[in-house]
Amino acid sequence: MEKSFLPIGTVLKLKGSKKRLMITGFFPIENDKTEENKKMWDYSGCLYPEGIISSKNNFLFNHNQIDEVQFMGFVDEEEKKFEETMKKAIEKLYNN
DSSP states (O other), X not given: OOSSOOOTTOEEEEXXXXXXXXXXXXXXXXXXXXXXXXXXXXXXEEEETTOOOOGGGOEEEOGGGEEXXXXXXXXXXXXXXXXXXXXHHHHHHHXX
């Protein structure tokens, strides 16, 4: 588990990728797998600058796949509180 998370709106490149992504969500779970094979990822994202074209064009990736952050998303007090709540929930999930 990462100690900190990149905020929504962050634009980045994944390792080995030529196209940029923008973070659109946290901890998505793949729905196209059987219940026992479902995987939770760190982030969901969409192509940048195209945005969300369809629900089939979401990208799921983990923090360790990120090669370069090109733009950091908006961070304010609400986002900081959300990150703390998210960290506690993930810690609880992994400690149970």
